[in-house]
Amino acid sequence: MKKHVLSAAVALASLAGFSQGALAHAPGVTPDLEIFMSGATAPDKGLKALFTSMCTPGTLDIYRDDPGAASTKGRNHNAFFCTVSASEIPNLTVNGSAVTSAKILFHKRSQGGSAQGVNPLIDGVAIAHMRIDNGNCTNVGSGNWDCNAAGANLVNVVSDAGVSDVEPKLFVGPNKPSNASAVNPAQADAVLTVVPAASLIFGVPVTDNLYIALQKAQGLLDAPSSCSAGAYTEACMPSLSKEQVATLVSGQIKRWNEFSVNGTALTTLTAGMTYTDDTVNPPVVRNVTPSDTKLHFCKRIDGSGTGAQMYAKFLNNPCSTAGLDPDWGGSALAGPVKHEVSGSGDMELCLTDFARGTNTAKKVTSTNPDVFTTDVNPSLATGWAIGMQSLENNATHTRPYRFVKVDGVAPTLENVFKGRYMDWVEYTFQYRKAISQDKKTVIAQIAKDAGAPSIIATELNSGFVHPFGPSGYLANGNNFSYSHTLNLNAPVNPYSHEVKGSLSNCQVPVIKSVVNNNKPIN
Incomplete structure (x- = not known):
């Protein structure tokens, strides 16, 4: 079974070099569904491989903001435009009606980091996202487009969804962005659906x-x-x-x-x-x-x-x-x-x-x-x-x-798995409860697939092998099984910050009380 297509829709930075059908979905094509996501840059590189695996082959066009230097392309804004089939996203709908496929335009703003995927969603504040339909994008080959993302080439939109390196309730104090108030926990619960994802080192x-x-x-x-x-x-x-x-x-x-x-x-x-x-x-x-x-x-x-x-x-x-x-x-x-x-x-x-x-x-x-x-x-x-x-x-x-x-x-x-290394957190996806069910279906699939152990191993961590050892992501041990030995083909973290109540990366991570005689205490 193929991987679900927009689980990589959050995959955003450094996508030069991906070759898909040239001009498959050029700026003049009208999307069936347009989704806006904002927030964390840390998952960007890790999720990019997931995106291409979920689009119908030959239909993906990638749009990146282009500040002028090759090293900074796609740093703040990216957009992904492709056809997605219902076999990739079950229960896919457009305007509430079931469809066999849909042309989906997915915007991701990374500028400003995680809080832009939290505070503006809670407060209903429109923030700038990159347009691709203003004559501002130039085809550079193989389905890749470089775009001017300044002035009239930006559109202010309340993001449908966000991604953050830590849970929304942590965006207070030094984590409050300049353009928003500190997160009110009760308001966050009322407005957002929050889905804990994988551990990120x-x-x-x-x-x-x-x-x-x-x-x-x-x-x-x-x-x-x-x-x-x-x-x-x-x-x-x-x-x-x-x-x-x-x-x-x-x-x-x-x-x-x-x-x-x-x-x-x-x-x-x-x-x-x-x-x-x-x-x-x-x-x-x-x-x-x-x-x-x-x-x-x-x-x-x-x-x-x-x-x-x-x-x-x-x-x-x-x-x-x-x-x-x-x-x-x-x-x-x-x-x-x-x-x-x-x-x-x-x-x-x-x-x-x-x-x-x-x-x-x-x-x-x-x-x-x-x-x-x-x-x-x-x-x-x-x-x-x-x-x-x-x-x-x-x-x-x-x-x-x-x-x-x-x-x-x-x-x-290995060191996170064994409870030895302390600098890791569980990142989250969140989406506004007020958005359409069409959008919720796609975004929920993103959150689900992004944390699956097999996808983490095959589509993410393969690019994060450092000279000192493999690093990157581990799946959530509260949702997936594990043994006393780390399986690099399906890495799962037995430790969690979601033990007492809801997810809190302020908690000391522990292995949750479960019937498992293979806890890695060594």
Whole structure:
């Protein structure tokens, strides 16, 4: 049986290269059903393969916003237009009548992150989505279109559905976007249908120069170790403790020379060290010690689910009134320096700029609406920067940053399965109860298929195998069976944040009380 078609409809970024029937559904074609989704960027890359498997072959056209650079296409807006059969989406209807197939135009806004898939749905607020019918899209071949997504090429629509890295009720405090109020739990329950999906692993990315500095500080480059500078195996990965990460992201450290190893500043310890940056062609030899020794924190904008999970896991915010604040001022002159960027692609650009001494990323200039026009690195300095990112990203190390261990544990499927790695959350799909049943049927299928173990293994995790081990997603152990051994062909997480009441990623994850003598306690 084929996979259900729009379970990948959320699959959104970096879709260049998919070849489908050219001009199958060009901008002038009238859709039978048009759906608008907004929210998290973290699941975007992971869900893209699911989408193509569900469209009738030869009918898919992909539309991406095109800011001008190849690396940023589809960063904020994507649209997918194809024919879907009723065999792919059971009970498919148009205007309430059963149909054998339908032309579905699916819009996904990623700009602004997870909260844009939560707060505007609850409040009934229209937000900007990309049009494809305004003469603003250019055919670039193989069913791919590049679109201008500015001004009159945007349309304000109340999203039908959203996707968020954490549950809607967590979008309060530092997770409230600038264009919305904090989530009211009772209102959220009244307005939204929320479907918990799979577990998604997150991590702490650091620039390559900082990665190597941490290797040096932790003795991984000294005899008798066989690790080389930048080696990315599990044995050679440096580590930061939960407390150290909290210290850094809460703005307690101004400059990296405040960190010392046996009384020697980290910046002094690495003086004179070089490494080869092979993420550029030809490779370039760079200094490990940066030209700018201030702490640089590449942070997602308020409303990001990637930010929300980090603050919950490392700062206990908003899970406790005593949680630490990630929204500190800092100092561009003395440090630390916070750079608030939009999506996961912007996070990569921010980390890349400080690894290479380039200036491609933009951080927030003004809010409500969020505008990103301020240069992140206008001085073209190199720096030691940390960020926040899901493990869907940079598996083949094409960007000059690497993930580090947390408390000595690498961010792998195996370590989450065994209850050893702590930085993961269960993401959710939600849709407005007021939308038509036509749309609910499609969106419900998205939520269902996105979390199936077999689909996770075949369509998602195959692209997230890092040098230190497989990572990405695990299915929900409250819905699917598991044994004491991780099955990479159908990965299921026995641990859950949905044990006491409804899903809360503030809960300490535990294995729920079930009759199962094969719980992985080892």
